[in-house]
Structure formats: structure tokens, C-alpha cells
Amino acid sequence: MNSRQESVRVLIVDDEELVRMALRLVIEGEPDLTVVAEAADAESALAAAEELRPDVVLMDVRMPGRDGLSTTRELLGRPAPPRVLMLTTFDSDELVLGALRSGALGFVLKDTRPAQLVDAVRTVADGHPVLSPAATARVIAAATAPHSAHSRDTSREAARKRLSALTARELDTARAIADGLGNPQIAERLRISVGTVKAHTSSLFAKLGVENRVQIALLVRDAEH
Template sequence: MDGERQPVRVLVVDDEQLVRVALRLILDGEPDLTVVAEAADGDGAVRAVRESRPDVVLMDVRMPGRDGLSATEGVLALPAPPRVLMLTTFDSDDLVLGALRAGALGFVLKDTPPARIADAVRTVAGGDPVLSPQAATRVIAAATARRSPHARRAEREAARERLAALTERELDTARAVAEGLGNPEIAGRLGISVATVKAHITSLFGKLSVANRVQIALLVRDAEE
């Protein structure tokens, strides 16, 4: 590791002390990661972000009191917020979907192998999402099944209205992002340069009022339900 590069600062949020201890052991065992604080609930998470200024928050979804969704919204509303990576026991948790809509960059399951948890933290710290297409499909399908037809129809129309502001090429880019394609793959599909893809995605962030690629993907999926 570059000696001048500072380790990624991580806040671990979970209501179970044993889980927090295990995650600290995993992350502190990596030379480029360090746990700077812990919190046992959502309110504690927001306070810890203000006090410790982590780069990444590893956030439990279900906690007594303020849950992970509300805490994620609170954390991301702060000035210069950290990245948020959701931690859950279930890959069909509708709170995870809500957190992704709020701006979390992905989620990992609590039974994920330690090395993959560390890799997920690194990926999110770099601003990239951690969400496989298979996992996204299961989460969205589970959440959709619990919404009424009227609610689904309203979300679909709202999403389509937002996407209507895009150019044809921007819409093609958004759909490719929703499929989980990276910038080189999108460039190859659309016959444009990677730099142009990046420009389109920057434009998508502004026009759609989103902060990351996961939110773009969810918006496209809402429009096509």
C-alpha cells in the first residue's frame, strides 16, 4: 500500500455487540481499512458520523428505535456525507430497497465471507455500488410484491416523468446502468467513448437529482415495472 495513502475510515453500526466486534476484527485486520467508531442504533450512527467523519458507514438495516433506513437518510443529509453500505441478514428486506433509494451505495449480507465484506467497503469508498443484478432483482421483487397496484402505478408514472427529461442517448445510458454495465461496456454497446459515457452519467445525476448509479438503476426499474 502507498505509505502516503490514509486508510479508509469506517463506522460500524449494529445493535448487536458481537456483530460489531466481529466486523471490527475483520476491517481492522486490513492494512487499508480502519474502524474509527461504532454505534448501536440509528441516532448513534448520525452522532458518530458528525464526530468521527468516516469515509464509509457499514449500516445495519433493522435496529430498535431508529432503523437503518432513517439513519441512512439522516447521515446522507449531513454536509459532505460518507458513503453508506447496508448490512442485513436478508436479501429481500424492503428497508434495504428504501435505503438504496435514499442514496446508499449497496448492501452486503451478514454471512458474507470476511474478505468480501472488506472488498465491498473498498468498492463503496471509491464511489462504486456493491449490488449484484441477482440481488437487486430479489430485493426489488420482494418490495414490489408488498405495494398496492395503485402505489406501483404512481411510482411508475413518476419515474417515467423524470426520465422524460433525458435525451435519447442519456436514456440509453441510464438503461445500460440499470443492467449493471460498467462504463467500458456501455461505451461498447452505444458506440461512444468512455469519456462520453462519463459525461452522460454526470448529466443523469443532475437531471434526475440522484447521487449514484444505484439510484439511476432503481428509477429505470420503477419506470419499466
């Protein structure tokens, strides 16, 4: 991964030309971000990623033909994969859930404000998840809907076994994440500092073998539902 003194290399993947154009304008308006290529479909995205080795792939969830979910899975299965930030309009929660389970570092709405979008790209480039509390809550709600395929996929017992490795305070933190709380809100609920929340969250990533907060939340919901 590039250091912060170097430009973060971004590949934009979206089937809509106007969306790609708007994203390019936003990203290339920042001195530390560079768009190395655009792709309108999965095959072009995979080829561009192989040739250009971007740091971050901004991936549309839904595209004609092969969708962003399967494309993300293939990208993340390759050696030294890029970081993937999903684009969604929130009419495709199931696909987003699958991508997050596969290791994508987060997702942003297509109508996200430019400043928030570039911050999200930088955060993902540094290896950190980008999941707002509101977005987390909405995705978790989709995952635990009565007819959700994802709510049936993961064994309750398997999730409980993974969570059994946590300390009581780490489990409290995991449950607060599952409720869609951000770090300041978790700190207030548990009466600890934000720094301690961050430490517990880092421990959760390591102990549970997950990449982002939604994966933590899904484990909690799988164990308790």
C-alpha cells in the same frame, strides 16, 4: 474524503456484538482501513458520526428501536455526511429500498466474503455504488411486487419525465441496469465497450440526479410498470 494514501475511517453500526466484532476484525486487517468506533443502536451511531466524522458508515438495516433506514436518512441529511453502506440479510428488502432511495451507496450481505466486504468499503469510500447484479435484481423484484408500498409511491409520469432527458443509448443502458446486468453484460447486449457503458452510467447519474444503480433501475421500473 481521505486520499488513498490515508486510512479510510469506518463506523460499524450493528446491534449484535458478535457481528460488530467480526466486521472489526475483517476491516482492521487491512492497512488502509480503520474502525474508529462501533455502535449498537441508532442514537449511539448518530452521536459517534457527529463526533468522529467517519468516511464510511457500515449500517445494519434492522436494529431494535430506531432502524437503519431512518438513521441513514438523518445521517445523509447532515452537512458533509459520511458514505453509507447498508448491511442486510435480504429479509428486509423494503428497508434497503428506502435507504437506497435516500442516497445510501449500496448494501452488502452479512455473510459477504471478507475480501468482497473490504472492497465494498473502499469502493463506497471513493464515492461509487456497491450493488451486485444479482442483488440489484432481487431488490428490484421486491420493489415491483404487486403489494409493494414502494411500487405505489412513485408516479409513473414523473419517472417517464425524468427518463425523457436521456439519449436513446443512455435509456438502453438504464433498461439493462434495471434487468440486473453488470457492465460486461450490458456491453455485450448493446454491442459497445465496457468503457462506453461506464460513460453512459456516469451520464445517467448526472442527468437523473441519482447516487446508485438501484435508483436508476427503480426509475425505469416506475416508468414502465
